[in-house]
Amino acid sequence: MSSLGELRTIALSARRTGQRQKERAPDNLAAYLFLLPWLIGIVVFTIGPMLASLYLSFTDYNLLKSPLTNPPDFIGVDNYVEMLGDAAFWNSFRVTVTYVVVSVPLQLGLALGLALLLDRGMRGLSFYRSVFYLPSLLGGSVAIAILWRQVFGKEGLVNGFLALFGIDAPGWIGHPDYALGTIIILHIWTFGSPMVIFLAGLRQIPEMYHEAASVDGAGRVRRFFSITLPLLTPIIFFNLVLQIIFAFQTFTQAYVVSGGTGGPADSTMFYTLFLYRTGFLEYDMGYASAMAWFLLIVIAAFTAFNFWLSKFWVFYDD
Amino acid sequence: MTTETVTTERVHTRSSASYRARSRMFSVLKHVGLIAASALMVYPLIWLVVSSFKPNDQIFRDLSIFTTNLTIENYINGWNDLQAPFSTFLLNSTVLSVGAIIGNLVSCSLAAYAFGRLKFRGRTLLFAIMLATIMLPFQVVLVPQFTIFKELGWLNTFLPLIVPKFLATDAFFVFLMVQFIRALPKEIFEAARIDGAGHFRTYLQITVPLMIPALATTAIFTFIWTWSDFFGPLIYLRIPEMFPVSVALKGFLDSQSSSDFGSMFAMSVVSLIPLFVAFLVGQKYLIKGFATTGIK
Numbered sequence: 001m002s003s004l005g006e007l008r009t010i011a012l013s014a015r016r017t018g019q020r021q022k023e024r025a026p027d028n029l030a031a032y033l034f035l036l037p038w039l040i041g042i043v044v045f046t047i048g049p050m051l052a053s054l055y056l057s058f059t060d061y062n063l064l065k066s067p068l069t070n071p072p073d074f075i076g077v078d079n080y081v082e083m084l085g086d087a088a089f090w091n092s093f094r095v096t097v098t099y100v101v102v103s104v105p106l107q108l109g110l111a112l113g114l115a116l117l118l119d120r121g122m123r124g125l126s127f128y129r130s131v132f133y134l135p136s137l138l139g140g141s142v143a144i145a146i147l148w149r150q151v152f153g154k155e156g157l158v159n160g161f162l163a164l165f166g167i168d169a170p171g172w173i174g175h176p177d178y179a180l181g182t183i184i185i186l187h188i189w190t191f192g193s194p195m196v197i198f199l200a201g202l203r204q205i206p207e208m209y210h211e212a213a214s215v216d217g218a219g220r221v222r223r224f225f226s227i228t229l230p231l232l233t234p235i236i237f238f239n240l241v242l243q244i245i246f247a248f249q250t251f252t253q254a255y256v257v258s259g260g261t262g263g264p265a266d267s268t269m270f271y272t273l274f275l276y277r278t279g280f281l282e283y284d285m286g287y288a289s290a291m292a293w294f295l296l297i298v299i300a301a302f303t304a305f306n307f308w309l310s311k312f313w314v315f316y317d318d
Numbered sequence: 319m320t321t322e323t324v325t326t327e328r329v330h331t332r333s334s335a336s337y338r339a340r341s342r343m344f345s346v347l348k349h350v351g352l353i354a355a356s357a358l359m360v361y362p363l364i365w366l367v368v369s370s371f372k373p374n375d376q377i378f379r380d381l382s383i384f385t386t387n388l389t390i391e392n393y394i395n396g397w398n399d400l401q402a403p404f405s406t407f408l409l410n411s412t413v414l415s416v417g418a419i420i421g422n423l424v425s426c427s428l429a430a431y432a433f434g435r436l437k438f439r440g441r442t443l444l445f446a447i448m449l450a451t452i453m454l455p456f457q458v459v460l461v462p463q464f465t466i467f468k469e470l471g472w473l474n475t476f477l478p479l480i481v482p483k484f485l486a487t488d489a490f491f492v493f494l495m496v497q498f499i500r501a502l503p504k505e506i507f508e509a510a511r512i513d514g515a516g517h518f519r520t521y522l523q524i525t526v527p528l529m530i531p532a533l534a535t536t537a538i539f540t541f542i543w544t545w546s547d548f549f550g551p552l553i554y555l556r557i558p559e560m561f562p563v564s565v566a567l568k569g570f571l572d573s574q575s576s577s578d579f580g581s582m583f584a585m586s587v588v589s590l591i592p593l594f595v596a597f598l599v600g601q602k603y604l605i606k607g608f609a610t611t612g613i614k
Binding site for chain 1 (some may be wrong): 348349351352355356359360361362363365366378381424425426428429431432433436437438439441442444445446447448449450451452453454455456457458459460461462463465466468469482484485486487490492493516517518521542543545546548549553563564565567568570571572579582583586587589590593594596597601604605
């Protein structure tokens with residue numbers, strides 16, 4: 001089961017029983033000793049910092065001052081109020097949501113399409129899988145983002161190709177209307193990792209379902225819509241939820257492609273890039289914390305909405 | 319009567335032959351499409367590698383990947399183009415990666431043993447928390463974490479990038495290992511218990527050797543993610559001699575002599591080689607690892 005599947009099971013069983021089951025617990029001491037590093041990590045580096053950043057989001061906290069000698073001033077909801085009226089903030093929000101909403105479905109659609117084309121035992125399967133998978137492992141690196149700048153530059157690979165047809169195209173990276181598109185294409189290029197998950201999911205569907213349906217006279221198309229697709233929906237859902245969450249946090253590609261500026265004309269000023277610049281270049285850590293919490297709420301809302309929608313299209317056979 | 323049978327049979331054969339021909343054509347078309355898609359996918363990478371061997375003024379004048387005029391000049395220039403020799407950055411990336419791998423292997427496997435094998439009070443709640451942290455955006459813990467490391471005087475050291483790994487902060491790998499441990503046959507653990515093995519011995523001498531595939535997946539993913547990590551080193555490391563390759567490469571964008579594309583391409587290729595090798599060596603584990611955590 002995926003992490004989402006597990007969470008769903010835990011939530012369902014908690015709702016069903018209404019109370020915690022009393023189970024024998026003979027391993028308490030040993031278990032907590034094994035968990036000790038993780039427990040320290042979760043308190044010191046996750047839960048503690050989460051609460052701290054929530055508090056800091058209500059303060060005026062300058063990075064250059066030590067919070068121990070100079071406690072940040074509590075300013076109530078000022079950061080949030082400022083945020084709501086900040087055009088640069090809304091721009092970064094709009095850029096990021098556009099990126100998420102466009103690139104995630106396209107990437108997943110391509111991943112699913114190719115996974116369906118790569119039949120069990122077909123010739124060249126492992127070759128195709130490797131070639132499609134490789135970009136997703138390299139795609140997060142600075143080197144690939146640097147390459148992208150050149151591929152979509154004025155004199156770059158894409159324009160060189162278009163010139164063969166006599167098309168004189170602009171420098172995509174330097175154009176406010178197209179720069180974001182190049183980063184979306186970079187994301188789509190890394191469709192290999194969800195594709196591999198889809199492939200594994202397809203292999204899990206018992207062959208006999210298809211055989212039985214064939215005997216009953218169902219054709220290829222019918223079998224796809226009545227067997228393959230429904231059984232695959234939990235995996236599509238898993239990929240969708242996680243890819244949306246990760247896409248919201250995109251940083252490296254936006255930073256490198258724009259040379260750290262978010263340009264041209266703030267068209268690639270991704271949310272996390274704006275947050276980084278606010279906190280680490282302008283030292284306004286209170287505002288950055290407020291942005292982080294706003295992001296958490298937006299991601300939580302997207303995820304909750306996805307879970308709600310899943311009731312209508314995700315098929316669980318339990 | 320006989321004639322009739324023969325006719326229907328012939329019709330049947332013909333239609334199945336045409337069906338076979340059609341499915342054969344479909345298969346050929348599919349391969350043509352897949353090969354075209356493969357070429358499109360890797361073309362930028364091949365172009366990067368070929369360009370890195372071209373004289374600087376040729377890179378954008380001739381975009382083709384078929385060329386005879388090759389030189390290793392870019393590699394020689396690029397190696398010393400930044401504030402420190404590129405070997406320094408490679409070494410830093412290696413130290414960070416090895417530290418992160420050891421940390422993840424030790425801490426995540428300990429936690430996974432508890433979640434996967436032991437019964438204890440609060441297990442469901444803690445397990446749910448662990449799963450939830452996989453989905454937590456890092457921005458929400460960023461500022462306080464940075465403050466902690468700053469107050470500890472750990473800026474410009476590798477500690478902020480390695481110490482958290484020893485505390486199982488990459489929950490994804492805990493989950494991956496829990497999945498693996500749960501799938502191991504129960505009888506083995508039963509036998510160990512009857513033989514009087516304590517939990518630590520069961521963990522170290524039975525579970526760890528059995529979960530080597532999961533450990534390999536963890537090691538390779540940790541390597542790829544740490545090697546590519548840009549944000550962490552960007553905020554914690556300010557001294558060029560401390561930079562890993564990811565942040566060092568950024569120097570090519572900052573420098574005024576941005577016309578030196580050859581050096582930039584060459585060092586980009588150098589930085590990608592370890593990732594490519596990890597991919598070749600570990601492909602099996604990467605694909606398996608993803609598959610086990612992604613399904614359902």
